[in-house]
Amino acid sequence: MRLKLTAGAVFILFLCAAGFSQSPADEPAVTTPVDKPAPVAPVDEPKNDRSRNVNIDMQVVYGQYNNMLSTINLSHEQEKSVYLLSSYFKRSNDFGYNGSLFENSSFNENRIGYTGNFNPADSWKSILEAEVNNDSRGMFDNQSYSREEKDKARISIKNISKISSSFEGYVTVGGAEYRHRLNGIGGTDSERSTLNHMTGEIGGEYIWSASNRVRGNALGGYYVYQGDIPSDRYFSGELIDDFNITPNIGLSFGVNVDVNRDEKPLAFPIVGVTLKGFQYTTFSLLYRCDLAPFRPEEFYLEQKYIMPTYDLPPGRVHHGDARLEVRVNDSVSIKAGVVVENNDNFYNYKVTAGNVLSAETIEATTCASHLDSRFFLFEKVLEISLRYEYNYFIASQHITYRPRQNFGSAVRYNGKIWRFEWSNRLAGKVYTDPDGDEDLSGALIGTLGLQRQMLESFYAYVRVENLYNARYNLREGYPEPGITFLGGLRILI
Numbered sequence: 274m275r276l277k278l279t280a281g282a283v284f285i286l287f288l289c290a291a292g293f294s295q296s297p298a299d300e301p302a303v304t305t306p307v308d309k310p311a312p313v314a315p316v317d318e319p320k321n322d323r324s325r326n327v328n329i330d331m332q333v334v335y336g337q338y339n340n341m342l343s344t345i346n347l348s349h350e351q352e353k354s355v356y357l358l359s360s361y362f363k364r365s366n367d368f369g370y371n372g373s374l375f376e377n378s379s380f381n382e383n384r385i386g387y388t389g390n391f392n393p394a395d396s397w398k399s400i401l402e403a404e405v406n407n408d409s410r411g412m413f414d415n416q417s418y419s420r421e422e423k424d425k426a427r428i429s430i431k432n433i434s435k436i437s438s439s440f441e442g443y444v445t446v447g448g449a450e451y452r453h454r455l456n457g458i459g460g461t462d463s464e465r466s467t468l469n470h471m472t473g474e475i476g477g478e479y480i481w482s483a484s485n486r487v488r489g490n491a492l493g494g495y496y497v498y499q500g501d502i503p504s505d506r507y508f509s510g511e512l513i514d515d516f517n518i519t520p521n522i523g524l525s526f527g528v529n530v531d532v533n534r535d536e537k538p539l540a541f542p543i544v545g546v547t548l549k550g551f552q553y554t555t556f557s558l559l560y561r562c563d564l565a566p567f568r569p570e571e572f573y574l575e576q577k578y579i580m581p582t583y584d585l586p587p588g589r590v591h592h593g594d595a596r597l598e599v600r601v602n603d604s605v606s607i608k609a610g611v612v613v614e615n616n617d618n619f620y621n622y623k624v625t626a627g628n629v630l631s632a633e634t635i636e637a638t639t640c641a642s643h644l645d646s647r648f649f650l651f652e653k654v655l656e657i658s659l660r661y662e663y664n665y666f667i668a669s670q671h672i673t674y675r676p677r678q679n680f681g682s683a684v685r686y687n688g689k690i691w692r693f694e695w696s697n698r699l700a701g702k703v704y705t706d707p708d709g710d711e712d713l714s715g716a717l718i719g720t721l722g723l724q725r726q727m728l729e730s731f732y733a734y735v736r737v738e739n740l741y742n743a744r745y746n747l748r749e750g751y752p753e754p755g756i757t758f759l760g761g762l763r764i765l766i
Contacts, residue, residue: 326348326349326350326351327347327348327349327350327766328346328347328348328349328766329345329346329347329764329765329766330344330345330346330763330764330765330766331344331345331346331763331764332344332734332761332762332763332764333761333762334734334736334759334760334761334762335759335760335761336736336757336758336759336760337368337757337758337759338365338366338367338368338369338754338757339364339365339366340363340364340365340366340368340757340759341362341363341364341365342362342363342736342759342761343360343361343362343363344359344360344361344362345358345359345360346358346359346360347359353391353392353393354389354390354391354392355389355390356387356388356389356390357386357387357388357389358386358387359384359385359386359387360384360385360386361382361383361384361385362381362382362383362384363380363381363382364379364380364381364382365378365379365380365381365754366379367379367411368754368755368757369754369755370742370744370752370754370755371742371755375413375752375754376413376414377411377412377413377414377419377420378411378413378752378754379410379411380408380409380410380411381407381408381409382406382407382408383405383406383407383408384404384405384406385404385405385406386402386403386404387401387402387403387404388400388401388402389401389402395435396434396435396436397432397433397434397435398432398433399430399431399432399433400430400431400433401428401429401430401431402427402428402429402430402431403427403428403429404425404426404427404428405425405426405427406423406424406425406426407422407423407424407425408421408422408423408424409421409422409423410422410577410578412578412751413750413751413752415458415627415628415750416458416459416627417455417457417458417459417461417626417627417628418455418456418457418458418461418463418464418627418629419456419457419458420454420455420456421453421454421455421456421577421578421579422452422453422454422456423451423452423453423454423574424450424451424452424453425449425450425451425452425570425574426449426450427447427448427449427450428447428448428449429445429446429447429448429472430445430446430447431443431445432444432445439479439480439481440477440478440479440480441477441478442475442476442477442478443474443475443476443477444473444474444475445472445473445474445475446471446472446473446474447471447472447473448469448470448471448472449469449470449471449570450467450468450469450470451467451468451469451470451569451570451574452465452466452467453465453466453467453573453574453579453581454466455580455627455629461627464580465499466498466499466500466581466583467498467499468496468497468498468499468569468570468583469496469497470494470495470496470497470570471494471495471497472492472493472494472495473492473493474490474491474492474493475490475491476488476489476490476491477489477490484516484517485514485515485516485517486514486515486516487512487513487514487515488512488513488515489510489511489512489513490510490511491508491509491510492508492509492510493506493507493508494506494507494508494566496569496583498583498584502583502584503534503584505533505534505535505566505567505583505584506533506534507531507532507533507534507564507566507587508530508531508532508533509529509530509531509532509563509564510529510530511527511528511529511530511543512527512528513525513526513527513543514526514527520550521548521549521550521551522546522547522548522549523546523547523549524545524546524547525543525544525545525546525547525559526542526543526544526545527542527543528540528541528542528543529541529543529561529562529563531563531564531565531587532564533564533566533586533587535586535587536564536586536587536589538564539562539563539564539589541561541562541563542561543559543560543561544559544560544561545557545558545559545560546558553599553600553601554597554598554599554600555596555597555598556595556596556597556598557594557595557596558593558594558595559592559593559594559595560591560592560593560594561592562589562590562591562592563589563590563592564587564588564589564590565587565588565589565590565616566587567583567585567586567587567588567618567620569581569583569585572620572632573630573632576622576630576674577747577748577751578628578629578630578748578751579629579630579631580625580627580629580630580631581631582631582632585618585620585632585634586618586634587618588616588617588618588619588620588634589616589617589618590614590615590616591614591615591616592612592613592614593612593613593614594610594611594612594613595610595611595612596608596609596610597609597610603649604648604649604650604653605646605647605648605649606646606647607644607645607646607647608643608644608645608646609642609643609644609645610642610643611640611641611642612639612640612641612642613638613639613640613641614638614639614641615636615637615638616636616637616638616639617636618634618635618636619634619635619636619637619639619668619672620632620633620634621633621634621635621637621668621670621672621673621707622673622674622707623673623706623707624705624706624749628749628750630674630748633707635668635669635670635707636668636669637666637667637668637672638666638667638668639664639665639666639667639672640664640665640666641662641663641664641665642662642663642664643660643661643662643663644659644660644661645658645659645660646658646659646660647659653687654686654687654688655684655685655686655687656683656684656685656686656687657682657683657684657685658681658682658683659681659682660679660680660681660682661678661679661680661681662678662679662680663677663678664676664677664678665677670707670708671704671706671707671708671709671710672704672707673703673704673705673706673707674703674704674705674748675703676700676701676702676703676715677701677702678699678700678701678715679698679699679700679701680697680698680699681696681697681698681699682696682697683695683696683697684696689726690725690726691723691724691725691726692723692724692725692732693721693722693723693724694720694721694722695719695720695721695722696719696720697717697718697719697720698717698718698719699715699716699717699718700715700716700718701715702714702715705749711749713745713746713747713749714745715745716743716744716745717741717743718739718740718741718743718745719737719739719740719741720736720737720738720739720740721736721737721740722734722735722736722737723735723736724763730764730765730766731762731763731764732762732763732764732765733760733762733763734760734761734762734763735758735759735760736758736759736760736761737756737757737758737759738754738756738757738759739753739754739755739756739757740756741756742755742756743755
C-alpha cells in the first residue's frame with residue numbers, strides 16, 4: 274500500500290506525535306558547534322512578568338517593476354516558553370535590465386516559519402518547527418514551459434529529556450511534502466511531481482566524567498514518490514566515545530552503520546582528534562565514511578528551473594574534515610576549514626529538454642575550503658564580516674553550477690539614528706554542461722539597505738538590489754534583474 278502524506282496529513286502527524294521532533298543535522302564528533310542565530314533581546318520589564326516580552330520587526334518596501342518585499346518577525350517569551358513567528362513575501366512583475374523588459378519574468382516567493390521552545394519541566398524541553406513555502410516563477414522565452422511552481426510544507430517536533438545528571442536523551446519525528454510543477458505551453462504537457470518525506474530519530478549522550486562522554490543516535494527516513502517510482506528508505510546509526518587524554522588533546526572513536534534500499538549495508542569507523550584549551554585557538558580533524566542517501570528535496574528544490582529525477586542511488590562518501598577557529602576576543606574571530614570528499618555517486622546537474630536541470634551520478638573528489646572572519650568595532654556598533662570559499666573538483670566531467678570561488682562581505686552599522694547594511698557577493702564562473710566548455714561568467718552582486726529613525730520605533734527604509742547593475746545569469750537562458758530601487762518603512766517594537 275502506498276502512503277500519501279498531504280499538507281493536512283503533515284499537520285495531523287504533528288498532533289499525533291506530540292513530544293517528538295526532527296533533530297538537527299549530525300555534526301562531527303570533534304568539531305566546534307555550529308553558530309546559532311542570536312536570540313532576540315527581550316524588552317526591559319519586571320522579572321515577574323515575562324509574558325510581556327514581545328518583540329516585532331516588520332518592514333514593507335515597494336519599488337521598480339511593481340516589486341514588493343515584506344518581512345515580519347514576531348517573538349514572544351513567557352515563563353516556560355518562547356516562540357518566533359516569521360514571514361517573508363517578495364513579488365515582482367516582469368523585470369528587466371537598462372530599460373529592456375524581460376517578458377514572462379515575474380515571480381513571487383512566500384515563506385512562513387514557526388519555531389517554539391517549550392519547557393514544561395526542568396528536565397524536559399520540546400522544540401516545534403514548522404514552515405510553509407510557495408514559489409512561482411516565469412520562465413522567460415522557454416519554448417516548452419511557461420512557469421515553474423514549488424510548494425513545501427514541513428513540520429518537526431523534538432523532545433529532549435534529562436533523565437539524570439549524566440544522561441540526556443531525545444526522540445524525534447518529522448514529516449514534509451514537496452510539490453513541483455512545470456506548466457506546459459502549446460502542445461507541451463505539464464510536468465508534476467510530489468514527494469513525501471518522513472523521518473524519525475532517537476539518540477542521547479551519557480557523561481562518564483568531566484573528560485569522557487558517549488553519544489549515539491539512530492535515524493531512519495522514508496521517501497514516498499508520486500507515480501510508479503518505488504519508495505525509498507534509509508537508516509543510519511552511530512556510537513561515538515569522546516574523551517580527553519590531556520587537557521589539550523581530545524580523541525573521538527566510534528562506528529557508524531548505514532543501510533539503504535539500493536546498496537549493501539556499510540559499517541565504518543569514525544576517528545577524530547581535537548586540540549583545545551588554548552587561549553585563542555581550537556583545531557580539529559575528523560575522518561569517516563558514510564552511505565549518504567540521495568536527498569532530492571535539498572538537491573533540486575534549492576535550484577531554479579528543474580526536472581527532478583528522484584530514483585538515484587546513495588553515495589559512498591569518504592569524508593575528511595579539518596577546522597581551525599581563532600578567537601582573539603569578543604570582537605575578533607576567524608574560522609577556517611577544509612573538507613575533502615570522495616563520492617562514488619556524486620550528483621551532478623545536467624540540462625534536459627526544455628532547458629531545465631536534472632541530475633546524473635558520477636564519481637568525483639571534491640576539496641572545499643573556506644575562511645570566515647568577523648570583526649566588531651566601536652562597542653559592536655559596527656560589524657564587518659568576510660568569507661572566501663575555494664572549491665576544487667576531480668572528475669571525468671565538468672562539475673556544473675558550482676563555482677570554484679566565492680567571496681562575500683558585509684558591513685553593518687547600528688547607530689541610534691542611522692542604520693545600514695552593505696553586502697557583496699562575488700561568485701566565480703560555473704560550467705553549464707558536464708560534457709562541454711560552456712560556462713557562465715562570474716559577477717559582483719551588491720545590496721545596500723539604509724534606515725533612518727523617524728519616530729521611536731519607526732524607520733524610513735531604502736533598499737537597492739544589484740547595486741552595481743551587473744548583467745548576470747544564475748542559470749543559462751534565464752537573466753537576473755538589473756539594479757532595482759525600493760523604499761518603504763521598517764517598524765521595530
